[in-house]
Amino acid sequence: MCGNEALAEAAIIAGCDAYFGYPITPQNEITAYMSRRMAEEGRVFVQSESELAAINMVFGASATGKRAMTSSSSPGISLMQEGISYLAGAELPAVVVNVMRGGPGLGNIAPSQADYFQATRGGGHGDYRTIVFGPSTVQEVADCMQLAFDLADQYRMTAVVLADGFLGQMMEPVVLEKKPGRKLPPKDWALTGAKARPQNIVRSLWLPEGSLEELNHKLQAKYDRVQADEVVCEQYDTEDADVVVVAYGVAARIARSAVNKARHEGIRAGLIRPITLWPFPTEQISMAADELRIFLTVEMSNGQMVEDVKLAVNGKAPVLFHGRPGGGVPTVEEILERIRQLSIPRRVRTA
Amino acid sequence: MGNIDIAWCPGCGNFAILKALKAALAELEIEPGRLVLVSGIGQAAKIPHYLRANVFNGLHGRGLPAATAIKAANPSLTVIAESGDGDMYGEGGNHLVHTIRRNPDITNIVHDNMVYGLTKGQASPTSRLGFKTPVQVAGVLLEPFNPLAVAIALNAGFVARAFSGDAEQTKEIIKRAVLHKGYALVDILQPCVSFNKLNTYQWFKENCYYLEEAHDASDRNEAFKRSTEEGKLPLGVFYLDPGRKSFEESTVAYREDKRPLYERDVDMERLGSLIEKFKGAF
Ligand SMILES: Cc1ncc(C[n+]2csc(CCOP(=O)(O)OP(=O)(O)O)c2C)c(N)n1
Ligand code: SF4
Numbered sequence: 001m002c003g004n005e006a007l008a009e010a011a012i013i014a015g016c017d018a019y020f021g022y023p024i025t026p027q028n029e030i031t032a033y034m035s036r037r038m039a040e041e042g043r044v045f046v047q048s049e050s051e052l053a054a055i056n057m058v059f060g061a062s063a064t065g066k067r068a069m070t071s072s073s074s075p076g077i078s079l080m081q082e083g084i085s086y087l088a089g090a091e092l093p094a095v096v097v098n099v100m101r102g103g104p105g106l107g108n109i110a111p112s113q114a115d116y117f118q119a120t121r122g123g124g125h126g127d128y129r130t131i132v133f134g135p136s137t138v139q140e141v142a143d144c145m146q147l148a149f150d151l152a153d154q155y156r157m158t159a160v161v162l163a164d165g166f167l168g169q170m171m172e173p174v175v176l177e178k179k180p181g182r183k184l185p186p187k188d189w190a191l192t193g194a195k196a197r198p199q200n201i202v203r204s205l206w207l208p209e210g211s212l213e214e215l216n217h218k219l220q221a222k223y224d225r226v227q228a229d230e231v232v233c234e235q236y237d238t239e240d241a242d243v244v245v246v247a248y249g250v251a252a253r254i255a256r257s258a259v260n261k262a263r264h265e266g267i268r269a270g271l272i273r274p275i276t277l278w279p280f281p282t283e284q285i286s287m288a289a290d291e292l293r294i295f296l297t298v299e300m301s302n303g304q305m306v307e308d309v310k311l312a313v314n315g316k317a318p319v320l321f322h323g324r325p326g327g328g329v330p331t332v333e334e335i336l337e338r339i340r341q342l343s344i345p346r347r348v349r350t351a
Numbered sequence: 352m353g354n355i356d357i358a359w360c361p362g363c364g365n366f367a368i369l370k371a372l373k374a375a376l377a378e379l380e381i382e383p384g385r386l387v388l389v390s391g392i393g394q395a396a397k398i399p400h401y402l403r404a405n406v407f408n409g410l411h412g413r414g415l416p417a418a419t420a421i422k423a424a425n426p427s428l429t430v431i432a433e434s435g436d437g438d439m440y441g442e443g444g445n446h447l448v449h450t451i452r453r454n455p456d457i458t459n460i461v462h463d464n465m466v467y468g469l470t471k472g473q474a475s476p477t478s479r480l481g482f483k484t485p486v487q488v489a490g491v492l493l494e495p496f497n498p499l500a501v502a503i504a505l506n507a508g509f510v511a512r513a514f515s516g517d518a519e520q521t522k523e524i525i526k527r528a529v530l531h532k533g534y535a536l537v538d539i540l541q542p543c544v545s546f547n548k549l550n551t552y553q554w555f556k557e558n559c560y561y562l563e564e565a566h567d568a569s570d571r572n573e574a575f576k577r578s579t580e581e582g583k584l585p586l587g588v589f590y591l592d593p594g595r596k597s598f599e600e601s602t603v604a605y606r607e608d609k610r611p612l613y614e615r616d617v618d619m620e621r622l623g624s625l626i627e628k629f630k631g632a633f
Binding site: 022023024025028031032035036039047049050075105106 | 437
């Protein structure tokens with residue numbers, strides 16, 4: 001099963017009631033898979049006329065209390081940003097999958113991580129956040145999908161799963177099974193018919209003086225809870241590491257190989273791999289920076305997550321960057337060479 | 352242009368459209384330097400790259416707003432907006448409606464293969480009922496979009512349909528469309544040999560025919576009737592109203608001064624008085 005299909009099946013297992021999507025490469029397998037499987041399950045599938053329609057269909061379906069998702073690739077995700085902002089304002093859950101490709105503009109269809117800023121900063125207008133996953137194996141993509149639906153419902157937020165063409169097309173063994181879900185609050189806000197209760201209103205317009213500020217404070221309190229409770233991050237060989245590589249997604253797979261090779265050469269290298277990109281593992285990285293070490297952020301972009309790493313390190317240690325933009329993919333050898341260079345001062349020091 | 356690698360499948364209807372377009376432009380003696388080909392994204396939308404002309408290859412579905420603005424900024428250019436049915440009628444459907452209302456003097460050529468070609472075979476807005484694809488597994492359930500009927504309903508000044516299998520007529524229709532003052536729609540039926548196994552060359556041959564010589568293209572009701580005919584698809588110019596004012600003609604910028612914006616000097620006197628007006632405002 002390829003990553004795109006595993007992700008789609010995971011969404012079905014997670015109880016996705018409705019899928020809306022518009023064709024775009026490299027994620028067409030998701031739409032094709034969903035069209036077949038959602039019909040088999042008697043659930044809703046729509047090929048929309050555009051991404052704007054798709055995200056607004058998600059908005060509508062979500063308002064009724066059903067689990068709704070869409071998937072697209074970078075240009076299509078850009079078009080959805082207005083809808084995602086409104087979802088945040090209306091505090092509705094949604095799951096959005098972005099199988100990223102190179103940009104800006106039409107760019108190309110090669111794997112890329114250039115939508116990190118867009119995803120982790122909210123992306124659309126206004127003061128809001130989305131929960132963002134950056135899985136790095138097909139299994140993890142599938143696992144993130146289930147967690148994404150749960151967290152979206154729990155916090156009434158949009159959860160974004162960032163993949164890329166590599167992960168989407170990659171064939172890997174994967175176990176697809178229903179994970180024990182979370183205990184979720186009832187959806188008493190949903191538009192289910194107002195019989196025997198006051199009407200529910202879905203909106204993101206707050207005109208009375210001070211009401212929008214109040215909403216934003218409430219949203220922020222929620223985002224603070226997510227930041228405190230929901231960070232997922234892997235630390236690999238970091239305990240004694242002189243050089244700590246920080247990478248996510250496909251870049252982290254390559255970085256891990258480089259770290260292994262470095263260890264082989266006797267260089268103490270490690271890897272911190274954020275799985276949630278927002279909330280970002282700020283604490284974990286900050287703690288790692290208390291020891292004397294150097295950080296190397298590796299991304300398939302010109303440097304986006306590196307800003308979060310710098311904020312987390314907060315001047316306690318040097319943070320360097322190695323990246324390949326525009327669909328370029330860093331090689332193990334490239335990363336290894338950077339690790340070798342960075343490890344020299346410490347070796348000299350301890351000699 | 353021999354050194355350009357054309358990225359279409361062998362046998363694709365797009366080749367014939369390219370040939371017809373080139374011939375039409377050559378016969379009309381449109382100077383390449385004064386021609387702008389605007390497109391979105393898709394197989395059809397690659398066409399501007401295969402001609403010697405100015406190329407604006409923009410966003411998926413958004414060719415028409417860009418084309419409108421190019422023409423508005425420089426009415427001396429010949430502007431052709433050209434893309435596929437998914438691009439123009441799906442993603443860009445809203446722009447189609449409002450561009451027709453606005454009536455810029457541009458030609459809108461749509462390669463209508465009744466499928467999304469570039470994304471490998473999903474149903475497009477013009478896909479026929481029952482058309483099966485990897486996404487529309489049970490066949491298309493939606494009524495196909497009827498671009499001609501929509502354009503006529505919106506009173507577009509030139510509405511035609513062609514078939515790429517007839518290069519000569521396609522060329523003639525394109526010529527008339529380019530000469531038309533105001534928005535002109537040419538929907539060109541085009542077989543996609545890779546992803547549309549329903550609407551093949553043979554299918555189009557069997558399911559298309561030309562409007563009779565006697566068809567009165569100035570009769571809007573008749574044109575609408577023909578565009579909504581059940582069964583076989585008529586080809587030719589359905590509707591023609593040469594009398595409508597184009598957007599550029601009615602826009603204030605060109606009411607008194609016909610020169611394109613870039614040829615005009617800044618009116619220093621007016622600029623000065625504007626600056627005066629705002630002085631102290633901050
Ligand atoms: C915003 C956005 N959404 C989706 C796509 C993916 N995409 C590229 S071309 C295309 C449609 C192709 O179909 P059509 O316009 O009919 O042209 P054809 O390839 O058949 O000539 C789509 C959906 C894109 N490039 N940008
Ligand atoms: S996919 Fe279809 S439309 Fe595209 S080039 Fe091939 S035959 Fe032509």
